[in-house]
Amino acid sequence: MVLGAMAMLSLKQDADPKHGKHLVWKDDFKANGLPDPSKWGYEVGFVRNHEAQYYTKERASNARVVDGELIIEARKEDYQGGNYTAAALESTKAWDHGYFEFKAKIPTGRGTWPAIWFLGDGIRKSGASFVGWPQCGEIDLMENVGFDPEKVHFNIHTQSNNTADGSVASTHIDVPRVWDDWHVYGMDYKAHSLDLYFDGKKVLTYLDNGKGSAGWPFDKPQFILLNLAIGGDWGGQRGIDDSIFPSKFEIQYVRVYQ
Numbered sequence: 001m002v003l004g005a006m007a008m009l010s011l012k013q014d015a016d017p018k019h020g021k022h023l024v025w026k027d028d029f030k031a032n033g034l035p036d037p038s039k040w041g042y043e044v045g046f047v048r049n050h051e052a053q054y055y056t057k058e059r060a061s062n063a064r065v066v067d068g069e070l071i072i073e074a075r076k077e078d079y080q081g082g083n084y085t086a087a088a089l090e091s092t093k094a095w096d097h098g099y100f101e102f103k104a105k106i107p108t109g110r111g112t113w114p115a116i117w118f119l120g121d122g123i124r125k126s127g128a129s130f131v132g133w134p135q136c137g138e139i140d141l142m143e144n145v146g147f148d149p150e151k152v153h154f155n156i157h158t159q160s161n162n163t164a165d166g167s168v169a170s171t172h173i174d175v176p177r178v179w180d181d182w183h184v185y186g187m188d189y190k191a192h193s194l195d196l197y198f199d200g201k202k203v204l205t206y207l208d209n210g211k212g213s214a215g216w217p218f219d220k221p222q223f224i225l226l227n228l229a230i231g232g233d234w235g236g237q238r239g240i241d242d243s244i245f246p247s248k249f250e251i252q253y254v255r256v257y258q
Contacts, residue, residue, distance in 0.1 A: 014202045017099045017188040017195065021257035025093060028253045029065045034058055035089060036065075043088040043227070045080070051113070052231035052240060053086040054079050063087035069250050072228045074112070076245040084245075088227030094121035095256060096221045100187045103252040104142070107228065108179035109244030112146035113235030116185055118222040135159050137217035141196055142185045147238040150174055154196045154204045160214040167207035173198060182252060194218065226251060 027039050042057040053074060056062045062085050063072050074086035106114045118139040122131025138157035145151075156169040163169050175183075175198075186197035192208035208216040228249040231240050 014195075014197070014200070016200070017186060017197065018101070018257050021099055023255060024098070024258045025095075025256040026254065027070075029068055029070045029251070032065055032067070034060060034065070035063055035070060039092055040089045041092055043090060043225075046082065047088065049229070049232040049234065050236075051229045052082065052111075052236065053084040053229060054082040055088045055227070056085050059085070059087070061085070063089060069252055070226070072114075072226060072249040072251070074107075074228045074230050074245060074247045074249075076242050084230045084240075086228045086230060088225060088229075090124075090226075091224040091254075094221035094223040095189070095258075096219065097189050097191065098256050098258040100141070100189065100224070101253075101255045101257070102141070102185045102226075103182055104185060105182045105250040105252075106142075106144050106179050107146070107244075107247040107249055108144075108149045109146045109241050109247055110238055111230050111236060111240030112144070112244070112247055113229040113232060114142070114144055114249045115140060115225070115227055115229070116142040117225050118187075119225060120217055121221040121223050124223070131217075131220075133157075135213070135217060137220075137222065139187065139194060139196075139218075139222060141187050144178065145235045145237075146241075146244075147235075150176055150178060152178055152198060154198075156194065156204075156206045158215050158217055160211070162209055162211065162215050164207040164209035164215075167193075167205050169206060171204045173203055189218070189222070191219070192216070224254065226254075 120136030140155040143153040188195040196204040
């Protein structure tokens with residue numbers, strides 16, 4: 001969830017990337033209460049990007065499952081030395097290939113910064129197995145900042161970001177009132193390419209440039225993150241509107257096909 005350069009691509013209808021693949025992991029959020037701990041862990045504290053929220057753990061007011069939806073809620077409240085709370089969930093499992101699909105409804109309002117994204121699993125290892133950022137790789141399948149709400153951003157971060165011919169590391173699309181509706185975000189993660197989708201349309205392709213892990217760290221597993229940040233280096237560029245709280249990021253399902 002780090003700000004990158006942006007370019008505009010036109011939406012292109014493509015074949016269903018799930019074709020020929022089988023569902024291997026899912027969360028349809030059927031059981032009310034806290035998110036399933038066998039599938040989701042938490043980031044805790046003030047984590048990155050000078051964001052204003054404190055990410056809490058196992059606190060239903062910030063992350064809960066209600067009637068078939070995961071709700072990640074940001075709140076205006078004093079907590080652990082900060083003035084806002086929210087949640088950042090991370091999948092306990094990581095994958096090095098597959099098609100990933102999320103149905104989500106994002107919030108809006110000045111200061112919000114919701115995201116669906118991936119990090120290399122090495123960033124949560126210790127000792128010799130630890131791989132820091134950006135060497136671990138980062139895939140931002142969806143980012144939106146509330147001060148510019150009708151743009152949906154897609155970004156790839158690597159150590160070099162030297163893209164191969166025919167690929168880009170960053171783009172955005174314009175979606176009028178994107179926060180009013182549910183949308184489907186998808187990623188087809190292959191051995192040497194990443195294709196990112198919005199409502200079934202391919203919006204970004206990133207290719208292995210053949211120059212090693214500096215440009216293609218995605219030969220190692222990546223895990224999922226779902227979070228609602230408030231403020232920060234990007235989301236807070238025009239301040240935070242306290243009248244928007246509580247603010248809810250809703251996810252209807254997460255599915256992985258291989």
